[in-house]
Amino acid sequence: MAERRFVILDRDGTLIVERNYLSAPDQVELLPGAARGLRELRALGLGLIVVTNQSGLGRGFFDRAALAAIHARLAELLAAAGVQLDGIFFCPHLPEAGCACRKPKPLLVEQAGRELGFAPRAAFVVGDKPCDVELGRAVGAVTLLVRTGYGAATEAALEPAARPDACVADLVEAAAVIRGLLAGSAPRPAPRAGDAGPPREALILCGGEGRRLRAAVADRPKPLATVAGRPFLDHLLEQCAAGGVTRVLLCSGYRSEQIEEFAQARDRAGGLRVEVSREPAPLGTGGALRLALARVGAGPFLVLNGDSFCAVACGALWAAHARSGALATVVAARIEPSAEVGSLELAADGRILAFREKDPARPSALANAGVYVLARAALERLAPDAPSALERDLLPALCREGAAWAFLTDEPFWDIGTPERLARAEAFFARRPPARLTEAPPDDRK
Ligand SMILES: [Mg+2]
Ligand SMILES: [Zn+2]
Numbered sequence: 001m002a003e004r005r006f007v008i009l010d011r012d013g014t015l016i017v018e019r020n021y022l023s024a025p026d027q028v029e030l031l032p033g034a035a036r037g038l039r040e041l042r043a044l045g046l047g048l049i050v051v052t053n054q055s056g057l058g059r060g061f062f063d064r065a066a067l068a069a070i071h072a073r074l075a076e077l078l079a080a081a082g083v084q085l086d087g088i089f090f091c092p093h094l095p096e097a098g099c100a101c102r103k104p105k106p107l108l109v110e111q112a113g114r115e116l117g118f119a120p121r122a123a124f125v126v127g128d129k130p131c132d133v134e135l136g137r138a139v140g141a142v143t144l145l146v147r148t149g150y151g152a153a154t155e156a157a158l159e160p161a162a163r164p165d166a167c168v169a170d171l172v173e174a175a176a177v178i179r180g181l182l183a184g185s186a187p188r189p190a191p192r193a194g195d196a197g198p199p200r201e202a203l204i205l206c207g208g209e210g211r212r213l214r215a216a217v218a219d220r221p222k223p224l225a226t227v228a229g230r231p232f233l234d235h236l237l238e239q240c241a242a243g244g245v246t247r248v249l250l251c252s253g254y255r256s257e258q259i260e261e262f263a264q265a266r267d268r269a270g271g272l273r274v275e276v277s278r279e280p281a282p283l284g285t286g287g288a289l290r291l292a293l294a295r296v297g298a299g300p301f302l303v304l305n306g307d308s309f310c311a312v313a314c315g316a317l318w319a320a321h322a323r324s325g326a327l328a329t330v331v332a333a334r335i336e337p338s339a340e341v342g343s344l345e346l347a348a349d350g351r352i353l354a355f356r357e358k359d360p361a362r363p364s365a366l367a368n369a370g371v372y373v374l375a376r377a378a379l380e381r382l383a384p385d386a387p388s389a390l391e392r393d394l395l396p397a398l399c400r401e402g403a404a405w406a407f408l409t410d411e412p413f414w415d416i417g418t419p420e421r422l423a424r425a426e427a428f429f430a431r432r433p434p435a436r437l438t439e440a441p442p443d444d445r446k
Contacts, residue, residue: 006047006086006118007178008109008141009038010127013149014171015050016074018128023062025073031148035081037171042083044179047118050088051108053131057092064092086116104134121381124181126174129154133164140381142166142181144174160298165377183402198318199302199373202245204236206306207253207279207288217422221255223306224262225416228429231262232416235429236304237272243314245302247273249295251288286388293379301379303390305370308415309425312371317407324350326405327378328398331371333413337363342391344368344406352404355395366406369413378403 012018015038017029038048056062062070071088078084089108093099101107106120113120125136128149136143143164145151155167168174206223217225224231233250240248252259256278267274277292289303300321302314312331321329330352332344343364345354355368368391378398382388398404414425 003117003119003122004045004047005182006049006113006116006123007041008112008120008123008125008136009048009050009171010103010129010132010149011050011052011074011088013128013151014126014132014146018149021056021059021061022070023056023066025066025069028070028073028077030077030081031170033170033172035078035083037173037175038078038083038085039081040172040175041178044175044182046124046178047086047116048083049086049112049116051103051112051135052088052090053103054090054092055094055102057090058094058097087112104131104138106135106138109135109139124174124178126171127151130158130162133158133162136164137380140383142178142377144168144177146170146174161376163298181401181403198244198314198322199300200244200246201296201299202240202248202302202304203277203289203292203296204233204240204248204250204304204306205285205288206233206250206259207256207282207285208307209254220258221252221306222416223250224258225422227416227422227426232309232425233262233306234266235309236306237266237274239309239311239314240302240304241272243302243318245272245314247275247296249292250274250276250306251279251292252276253279253282253288282387284387285390286382286393287386289374289379289390290382290384290388293376296376299376299379300373301376303372303374305415307417308370308413310369310371310409310413311411312369312407312409313411317371317373320405320407321373324405326373326398327375327401327403328395329373329405329407330395331369332366332406332408333369334408334410335365335367335413337365338367339363341367346406350405350408351402352395352399352406354399355391366408367413369409370415 009015015034017031019027041048054067089112091101093102109120121140123141125132125141126144126146128146128151133143133145145155145164145167147169166177168177206221223233237248250259250263260276263274263276277295279288279291283291310331310333339360340358341364342358343356344352344366347353382394395404414428416422416425
């Protein structure tokens with residue numbers, strides 16, 4: 001059975017009316033809609049806890065007995081409205097004490113997860129301050145900012161890259177958004193400021209060793225294999241530029257210096273910013289993308305495998321991603337049935353139910369084309385600084401939540417994973433129209 005998921009609620013400004021150093025039970029007042037929102041979250045089968053910073057204790061504004069009385073009053077008000085919390089966790093320390101439990105540090109959430117048996121990464125964190133959003137991001141949870149308390153001011157002040165997954169009016173709307181996320185259907189989070197348009201940044205996975213191709217391309221990373229007279233990556237950059245992408249981050253690892261040299265030359269050529277995010281040690285596709293996240297904006301991002309190509313129409317892809325509200329849109333190419341590729345299992349509406357490994361007994365007519373549109377919130381779920389795989393550690397989880405959608409295409413799909421496939425790609429690109437990217441005139445744009 002799936003682990004029970006929890007909602008981690010801030011107290012002041014989220015659940016109850018914000019009062020500066022609330023210190024007595026009679027000051028506790030539920031915010032409008034708070035009890036209803038919690039009831040609706042409960043009805044979704046979710047656990048509910050409160051995590052709150054109470055530095056008033058450290059300052060001596062009230063003592064632990066008073067705090068206990070305040071929380072007893074909160075429980076009483078909620079019980080009268082037909083809802084119960086699973087626990088309240090608080091940090092009693094002053095901010096300057098540098099304790100390990102004050103939000104946004106994740107200690108209290110981790111402790112609650114152990115005590116109550118839930119995974120913080122699968123939780124929803126709801127609050128009204130930047131520290132609540134940061135807390136949620138620190139544990140890899142879905143983050144929601146309510147506009148009650150300090151929430152409206154927080155929403156206005158947050159940098160694009162620090163935004164929550166959704167901004168909502170109150171706990172009633174938070175419950176509606178969470179219900180939508182769990183069901184994989186509307187209502188979904190309102191688009192974030194940076195999510196409004198099509199992807200302007202692309203991440204290309206160039207870090208793999210490409211062992212199977214070693215026989216054909218011994219001296220360079222696979223994405224730099226020559227295809228139709230140019231490095232294969234040029235074909236991908238051309239696709240990015242044609243789709244309106246203005247900045248590309250090449251996620252490098254194996255023989256990174258060659259990727260870096262290539263990036264510098266293409267960056268100098270103008271038209272497209274081309275930079276490198278180099279992994280210090282092999283991190284896998286997931287880890288490489290998570291690492292690169294520190295260098296990019298609010299998203300969504302076009303993500304490409306560096307050793308495959310699908311001539312998908314980017315405009316239609318962006319539109320589909322925006323329309324579905326997905327956290328991940330995966331391009332699925334229709335192919336001649338083949339047992340050589342993994343397959344996608346789709347629902348009637350296009351949601352991806354599961355990814356299946358390649359199976360000699362079950363040829364597939366759909367291939368994961370290695371082209372994705374991914375929301376920042378999706379990539380943030382990957383563990384930082386640790387190896388992981390997109391296909392194993394992120395996409396299956398998004399499928400289970402109904403947050404991964406397929407974009408079907410009949411456009412040709414090529415990968416250069418083996419010498420035979422490289423030869424086929426060569427024939428395809430040799431027939432393609434002339435390139436849109438041009439070589440740099442020698443250094444005169446510096
Ligand atoms: Mg608060
Ligand atoms: Zn503390």
